Amino acid sequence: MxxxxxxxxxxxxxxxxxxxxxxxxxQDLFKLEVKHLFSNTWIYVGHDSQVPNKGxxxxxxxxxxxxxxxxxxxxxxxxxxxxxxxxxxKIAIDxxxxxxxxxxxxxxAWSFKTDGCLLAIPLKKGYQDTGFDQSExxxxxxxxxxxxxxxxxxxxxMAPEGIGFDDYFNGSLSSLDNMIDRSPAGxxxxxxxPLRYMHKCNWKMLVENxxxxxxxxxxxxxxxxxxxxxxxxxxxxxxxxKPPAMEIIAPFMSPYEFFENMGLRTWPNGHGHTxxxxxxxxEYSEIPGYFDQMVEAYGEERARAILGEARHNTVYFPTIMxxxxxxxxxxxxxxxxxxxxxxxxxxRLVDAPDELVARTAMYNRMINAPTSMxxxxxxxxxxxxxxxxxxxxxxxxxxxxxxEDGETLDEEAVLxxxxxxxxxxQFHAWxxxxxxxxxxxxxxxxxxx
Amino acid sequence: xxxxxxxDDLIDFVHAEARMLDEGRFSDWLDLWTADGVYWMPLxxxxxxxxHETSLLHEDQFMLxxxxxxxxxxxxxxxKPKSRCxxxxxxxxxxxxxxxxxxxxxxxxxxxxxxxxxDQFLLAVTATHDLVHQDGALxxxxxxxxxxxxxxAFGNIQLLP
Numbered sequence: 283m284x285x286x287x288x289x290x291x292x293x294x295x296x297x298x299x300x301x302x303x304x305x306x307x308x309q310d311l312f313k314l315e316v317k318h319l320f321s322n323t324w325i326y327v328g329h330d331s332q333v334p335n336k337g338x339x340x341x342x343x344x345x346x347x348x349x350x351x352x353x354x355x356x357x358x359x360x361x362x363x364x365x366x367x368x369x370x371x372k373i374a375i376d377x378x379x380x381x382x383x384x385x386x387x388x389x390x391a392w393s394f395k396t397d398g399c400l401l402a403i404p405l406k407k408g409y410q411d412t413g414f415d416q417s418e419x420x421x422x423x424x425x426x427x428x429x430x431x432x433x434x435x436x437x438x439x440m441a442p443e444g445i446g447f448d449d450y451f452n453g454s455l456s457s458l459d460n461m462i463d464r465s466p467a468g469x470x471x472x473x474x475x476p477l478r479y480m481h482k483c484n485w486k487m488l489v490e491n492x493x494x495x496x497x498x499x500x501x502x503x504x505x506x507x508x509x510x511x512x513x514x515x516x517x518x519x520x521x522x523x524k525p526p527a528m529e530i531i532a533p534f535m536s537p538y539e540f541f542e543n544m545g546l547r548t549w550p551n552g553h554g555h556t557x558x559x560x561x562x563x564x565e566y567s568e569i570p571g572y573f574d575q576m577v578e579a580y581g582e583e584r585a586r587a588i589l590g591e592a593r594h595n596t597v598y599f600p601t602i603m604x605x606x607x608x609x610x611x612x613x614x615x616x617x618x619x620x621x622x623x624x625x626x627x628x629x630r631l632v633d634a635p636d637e638l639v640a641r642t643a644m645y646n647r648m649i650n651a652p653t654s655m656x657x658x659x660x661x662x663x664x665x666x667x668x669x670x671x672x673x674x675x676x677x678x679x680x681x682x683x684x685x686e687d688g689e690t691l692d693e694e695a696v697l698x699x700x701x702x703x704x705x706x707x708q709f710h711a712w713x714x715x716x717x718x719x720x721x722x723x724x725x726x727x728x729x730x731x
Numbered sequence: 732x733x734x735x736x737x738x739d740d741l742i743d744f745v746h747a748e749a750r751m752l753d754e755g756r757f758s759d760w761l762d763l764w765t766a767d768g769v770y771w772m773p774l775x776x777x778x779x780x781x782x783h784e785t786s787l788l789h790e791d792q793f794m795l796x797x798x799x800x801x802x803x804x805x806x807x808x809x810x811k812p813k814s815r816c817x818x819x820x821x822x823x824x825x826x827x828x829x830x831x832x833x834x835x836x837x838x839x840x841x842x843x844x845x846x847x848x849x850d851q852f853l854l855a856v857t858a859t860h861d862l863v864h865q866d867g868a869l870x871x872x873x874x875x876x877x878x879x880x881x882x883x884a885f886g887n888i889q890l891l892p
Contacts, residue, residue, distance in 0.1 A: 474784035478884035504807035652885035662809035
């Protein structure tokens with residue numbers, strides 16, 4: 283039975299302390315998410331350092347929608363649907379390249395400026411008096427609804443009308459700022475290719491997990507717990523510097539109390555982060571020379587403020603997470619109700635020592651690779667949940683931890699780090715942007731059926 | 732083993748290593764490495780820099796020991812039930828035999844198959860072993876594993892090609 287495209291039908295799936303399992307397993311609902319949720323929200327596309335020169339492009343997906351991010355002749359970054367307006371052929375198929383001043387479809391040689399406008403069609407006179415000028419095809423490649431380049435991070439809203447960039451992200455941009463300000467030049471650069479890790483589960487499980495602070499000491503006992511045990515068994519003298527691997531992996535085994543005291547902050551529209559007061563990234567060793575560079579660039583007080591933040595995971599709803607202290611971005615690309623491609627990207631802090639990017643690369647492979655022991659722990663849980671949720675024995679997924687009556691998710695708040703408030707915040711935003719342009723209920727005749 | 736390592740010794744070594752992994756004898760497998768041996772699996776085709784770019788895997792003996800103890804651990808939920816693997820080796824090429832320096836390089840093309848529950852996947856792999864002659868035995872100083880489709884999206888790869 284198709285799900286009615288109404289506010290009433292969506293609201294029935296989201297309660298304050300629990301959400302219906304259809305949010306994870308229904309492919310019909312996933313199609314509505316593409317049409318509404320992923321269209322009405324601001325989705326991360328890519329970083330502008332991936333397209334430094336005019337004509338440079340990068341192909342990716344906004345959920346299941348193929349797009350091209352391209353540097354236009356006016357030096358602005360544009361985002362176009364990757365579809366020839368003629369027969370539908372993808373215009374670019376390689377992940378990166380340079381197309382010069384125009385795209386040319388490899389099928390019938392229709393060509394387009396890098397802002398999508400139709401440039402030329404071979405044998406154009408064949409379209410005279412055919413009504414072509416009024417057709418969709420005459421518009422060229424379709425741009426997404428809106429694009430915003432925030433200090434190098436390119437976001438798109440697919441819907442032509444909707445919430446503006448600043449209103450959507452509001453105070454949450456402080457996490458992106460902090461990651462970027464960690465470069466003495468105030469600039470980041472993408473390094474290398476992303477890890478690409480296929481998850482046979484719904485995208486929401488991954489996004490929820492980013493602020494789930496009650497799982498590390500359980501699910502990651504096999505990796506982080508074993509690491510701690512091996513280190514202890516080596517019986518090194520007090521004060522021996524830990525190997526870098528230990529610095530990264532051991533804090534996953536911190537006790538519940540640590541995660542409670544870490545703190546959690548939520549912002550309106552589904553954004554939030556763990557690690558308000560401290561985090562598993564707080565105790566990384568200093569890299570020689572870096573602090574001095576920061577002081578020179580920002581002055582001592584500001585440098586200390588920037589480096590004093592140790593925000594753990596910041597979720598930019600719906601589909602990315604960043605780690606400021608480790609210069610990393612994970613993109614959870616929803617492909618289907620039960621399929622999510624996770625891309626894990628790393629950044630270089632321009633003008634900072636190379637040791638920092640070495641630590642970032644190490645973190646990425648240790649935690650986020652398809653070959654990562656920690657990744658195996660997580661994916662196992664997601665895939666078990668995806669299968670378990672098929673059960674008709676229970677319909678609801680619980681998100682009640684530290685819920686309080688009268689919780690106001692449209693206001694920023696800081697609380698206990700083991701609260702599931704950020705998960706509730708995400709579902710609150712899910713409902714808001716799913717239903718932004720839906721009618722309250724179906725036509726009377728439909729209701730009667 | 733005589734002081735002069737032969738082509739056959741090198742080929743036998745690579746086959747024995749693969750067999751240990753296939754039979755799940757991971758602790759024996761750890762004994763094949765030098766103290767500073769490193770296992771590297773690049774993320775990008777022809778990747779040169781293992782340190783400042785992301786790799787699929789770049790692990791020293793501490794990390795490999797962690798990996799093995801995790802595989803053997805009681806609360807390793809992603810290994811309940813355990814994965815199995817099979818290395819199907821082509822004839823190894825002995826690219827370097829330098830008995831004076833005690834250094835050897837062996838390049839082996841293979842298909843690697845890993846399975847757990849109803850899932851099975853196959854990787855086409857080139858393994859490059861840099862071996863050294865140490866205390867009368869061959870040891871792995873560096874193993875580089877290049878996966879043919881290294882840039883593809885994978886699910887879990889839990890054992891070791």
